[in-house]
Amino acid sequence: MIQKIVVKTLIIVIGLFVISCKHSHENNYHTVTDKIEAKTVSPENLTITSKTFNENIKTVKFAEDGYEFLIPERKSQITSYNCTECHTQPIEKLKQNQVGEKAAHWNIKLAHAGVEIMNCATCHSNGNMDNLHSLTNSEIDFNYSYKLCSQCHQKEFKDWKGGAHGKQLGGWAPPRLSNTCVNCHNPHKPAFEKRWPVRFNTQKVKERQ
Amino acid sequence: MNNDNKKWYSLNLKKSPKVDSCGCGNDSGSCSGEKTKDGYDQVMNVSMGRRAAFKKITAGFLIGAGAVSSSCSVVSGDENKEKSGIEWEEYFKGNYKLMTDKEKEETVNRLTRSYELRTGEKINMTSKDAEKDVLFGYAFNISKCQGYMDCVNACVEENNQDRATEMQYIRIHEMEDGKGFNFEESDDNYYHEVPAEGHFYMGTQCFHCDNPPCVEVCPVQATWKEKDGIVVIDYDWCVGCRYCMAACPYDGRRFNWKTPEVPEQEVNKKQHYLGNRLRKKGVMEKCTFCIQRSREGQNPACVEACPTGARTFGNLLDPKSNIRWILENKKVFRLKEDLGTEPKFWYYMD
Numbered sequence: 001m002i003q004k005i006v007v008k009t010l011i012i013v014i015g016l017f018v019i020s021c022k023h024s025h026e027n028n029y030h031t032v033t034d035k036i037e038a039k040t041v042s043p044e045n046l047t048i049t050s051k052t053f054n055e056n057i058k059t060v061k062f063a064e065d066g067y068e069f070l071i072p073e074r075k076s077q078i079t080s081y082n083c084t085e086c087h088t089q090p091i092e093k094l095k096q097n098q099v100g101e102k103a104a105h106w107n108i109k110l111a112h113a114g115v116e117i118m119n120c121a122t123c124h125s126n127g128n129m130d131n132l133h134s135l136t137n138s139e140i141d142f143n144y145s146y147k148l149c150s151q152c153h154q155k156e157f158k159d160w161k162g163g164a165h166g167k168q169l170g171g172w173a174p175p176r177l178s179n180t181c182v183n184c185h186n187p188h189k190p191a192f193e194k195r196w197p198v199r200f201n202t203q204k205v206k207e208r209q
Numbered sequence: 210m211n212n213d214n215k216k217w218y219s220l221n222l223k224k225s226p227k228v229d230s231c232g233c234g235n236d237s238g239s240c241s242g243e244k245t246k247d248g249y250d251q252v253m254n255v256s257m258g259r260r261a262a263f264k265k266i267t268a269g270f271l272i273g274a275g276a277v278s279s280s281c282s283v284v285s286g287d288e289n290k291e292k293s294g295i296e297w298e299e300y301f302k303g304n305y306k307l308m309t310d311k312e313k314e315e316t317v318n319r320l321t322r323s324y325e326l327r328t329g330e331k332i333n334m335t336s337k338d339a340e341k342d343v344l345f346g347y348a349f350n351i352s353k354c355q356g357y358m359d360c361v362n363a364c365v366e367e368n369n370q371d372r373a374t375e376m377q378y379i380r381i382h383e384m385e386d387g388k389g390f391n392f393e394e395s396d397d398n399y400y401h402e403v404p405a406e407g408h409f410y411m412g413t414q415c416f417h418c419d420n421p422p423c424v425e426v427c428p429v430q431a432t433w434k435e436k437d438g439i440v441v442i443d444y445d446w447c448v449g450c451r452y453c454m455a456a457c458p459y460d461g462r463r464f465n466w467k468t469p470e471v472p473e474q475e476v477n478k479k480q481h482y483l484g485n486r487l488r489k490k491g492v493m494e495k496c497t498f499c500i501q502r503s504r505e506g507q508n509p510a511c512v513e514a515c516p517t518g519a520r521t522f523g524n525l526l527d528p529k530s531n532i533r534w535i536l537e538n539k540k541v542f543r544l545k546e547d548l549g550t551e552p553k554f555w556y557y558m559d
């Protein structure tokens with residue numbers, strides 16, 4: 001008798017379980033997180049690539065802390081690089097500009113932290129003009145300028161390495177090519193500017209009147 | 210299809226009996242007295258659910274109308290014949306989901322040719338299937354979105370959305386700080402300098418739910434979830450009942466009340482059958498994660514257009530993808546998670 005009851009309840013319980021778990025007819029995952037976990041593949045087995053979409057972007061490699069991806073090469077994108085083509089002498093020895101004459105780089109207005117915290121020399125070196133330099137004066141290549149930014153912006157740097165900050169170029173598929181800091185932020189004025197939205201939906205206004 | 214004690218007509222979708230029924234009420238024998246099946250009957254007398262009903266109702270009109278138009282047209286050249294041939298085949302084609310690869314190719318070819326006959330322009334349409342080991346997911350950084358709406362523009366252009374009615378798959382909601390995610394009070398059609406003081410921005414579109422309620426309610430199975438997780442619509446199978454729109458808890462679907470029209474020079478010619486091809490009037494449309502791009506490895510147009518990097522797209526099954534890193538390292542959440550719809554669209558903050 002007891003056996004019978006046990007068997008019956010078991011059947012009911014199993015039955016209920018089968019009916020209630022609606023997802024189970026299609027696959028055996030209760031949530032999409034379970035599905036992701038179960039179906040994850042090792043990256044070597046992924047065939048699809050986004051190479052064709054970034055072919056014409058010159059890149060350099062980022063490889064630090066176990067992260068590896070490509071970032072756009074920078075030096076060839078800077079109009080007046082090499083700096084030493086003009087800066088043949090240290091700054092102090094350069095010709096002083098006359099009254100009414102515009103100084104070189106007159107168009108650069110620094111809006112990055114405050115004047116007490118940063119000036120040109122915080123990043124640009126007076127010694128080797130073709131390189132940047134860190135807070136402790138070690139040289140940093142223009143192509144790897146993220147090393148400069150990450151001195152202060154540690155949290156952003158961490159998110160950028162992982163992929164939560166910044167922007168992947170071309171495609172989602174490997175190889176990963178991500179914008180480096182200066183591709184989105186003007187280093188002299190890094191904040192995004194206010195502007196008008198690019199469109200306004202006039203139909204929506206009519207519909208909702 | 211016939212039920213003796215039923216006095217109304219219903220589409221028996223779930224269990225279509227494998228009998229040759231014609232809707233005349235006779236299960237046995239014949240209603241028109243013919244013994245052998247000609248080509249027309251072979252097409253018409255197959256039990257195939259909803260379409261069969263529509264066919265029966267409209268085939269008569271169609272044949273009549275076709276006869277009238279062809280007999281009256283002065284220049285019934287080869288092109289016209291080809292056109293009506295294509296129209297005929299397109300009208301009676303099956304559900305995309307059930308098509309063989311060859312049939313898919315054929316319908317794509319017909320649609321391409323038909324576009325060429327109409328406009329003289331060539332389009333490049335594919336029916337590329339889902340890649341193996343790919344499950345698409347999307348992440349949206351609320352802290353980064355500035356409300357510029359560049360994504361909306363890119364989406365409209367990429368997906369050939371109707372210009373006159375300003376159809377938009379993406380909405381950007383301007384929300385007041387300190388009020389939580391209050392969609393009732395948010396404004397999705399602002400026009401002033403952004404980001405506005407004391408506001409933040411949140412984008413919504415179809416979230417490609419893993420357990421999509423919109424798919425369940427479609428009476429004709431014109432919408433479904435593909436293997437790579439993209440929820441698609443067969444625009445040629447959709448009957449425009451808008452059940453799915455009502456079932457979607459996220460306002461992800463858009464119904465087109467008029468034939469989408471795009472100036473010829475602005476038409477995106479790179480198309481996918483389930484994606485941005487020019488749709489007909491009175492069908493459901495929505496975001497397809499730019500299926501014509503994403504299946505090739507490319508980012509959707511919105512991701513590419515966003516200047517702030519608020520949008521991340523990728524393969525959830527690739528442990529090295531950016532989207533996976535976000536899911537594993539940021540505090541992510543989804544909208545109305547308690548509904549169990551399992552959207553594959555996560556929000557996070559810096």
Ligand code: SF4
Pocket residue numbers: 414415416417418421422423424440456457458459460461462495550552
């Ligand atoms: S967001 Fe809406 S339309 Fe998109 S899959 Fe989910 S329920 Fe369907």
Ligand code: SF4
Pocket residue numbers: 426427428429430431432442446447448449450451452453454492493
């Ligand atoms: S509108 Fe189209 S896709 Fe949506 S439920 Fe109706 S037939 Fe299905």
